[in-house]
Amino acid sequence: MLSMVVNGSEKDHNHSKHGSSEKKVKHSAHEHGVAEMNLALLGREVQIEISTPSFNLLGFEHEPNTADQKATLSRAEKAMKAPSTLFTFEGAKCAVEHVSIKSPFEQEGHGDEHKHEDEHKHKENKKAAHAHKSEDNKAEADESSHSEYMLIYHFECESSEENLKINASGLFSNFPNFSTIRTQWLSDKKQGSAKLTSKNSQLSIK
Ligand SMILES: [Zn+2]
Numbered sequence: 001m002l003s004m005v006v007n008g009s010e011k012d013h014n015h016s017k018h019g020s021s022e023k024k025v026k027h028s029a030h031e032h033g034v035a036e037m038n039l040a041l042l043g044r045e046v047q048i049e050i051s052t053p054s055f056n057l058l059g060f061e062h063e064p065n066t067a068d069q070k071a072t073l074s075r076a077e078k079a080m081k082a083p084s085t086l087f088t089f090e091g092a093k094c095a096v097e098h099v100s101i102k103s104p105f106e107q108e109g110h111g112d113e114h115k116h117e118d119e120h121k122h123k124e125n126k127k128a129a130h131a132h133k134s135e136d137n138k139a140e141a142d143e144s145s146h147s148e149y150m151l152i153y154h155f156e157c158e159s160s161e162e163n164l165k166i167n168a169s170g171l172f173s174n175f176p177n178f179s180t181i182r183t184q185w186l187s188d189k190k191q192g193s194a195k196l197t198s199k200n201s202q203l204s205i206k
Pocket of ligand 1: 030032053054055061145146147
């Protein structure tokens with residue numbers, strides 16, 4: 001399992017070494033404007049994981065150099081850490097339980113603010129677990145002109161709701177570089193997928 005993860009991680013980041021055939025085997029292609037979101041509704045807990053090119057959040061993917069870029073990074077990470085402005089819930093009252101931001105950059109205030117994310121790993125599908133690992137290797141971001149963020153949000157809802165609606169319009173308005181978020185969701189009973197855009201930013205779980 002571990003070696004598979006390592007290989008996957010290299011594939012995701014070594015854009016220059018391989019031709020276009022690489023895309024077929026990747027779990028998620030690195031495509032600017034596009035992000036992958038995995039959402040799990042487990043009892044009263046909603047877990048959202050977004051794997052995205054840094055471009056969608058920052059407008060660039062390299063280590064920030066200029067004062068402007070550093071300010072952009074700081075503004076963007078502040079927004080990433082405020083999920084209540086990124087997502088709204090309909091059908092249940094849900095409060096942020098924790099936030100984890102996996103940045104490709106070394107910096108002060110690294111966003112991994114909570115430690116118990118591993119407890120939830122067994123509930124994730126394999127794809128999500130792979131994506132997790134690929135973000136952990138920061139050294140690779142320096143070798144490539146591309147980089148990615150992983151954003152993990154846990155919400156705790158007041159009741160377990162069968163017909164929950166989650167709207168990501170705040171995410172699109174805060175970060176207009178997002179054009180499409182390919183979403184896979186699963187609940188205790190069902191699963192599905194959706195393509196969210198700024199014009200169609202609501203995910204219905206039912
Ligand atoms: Zn890129």
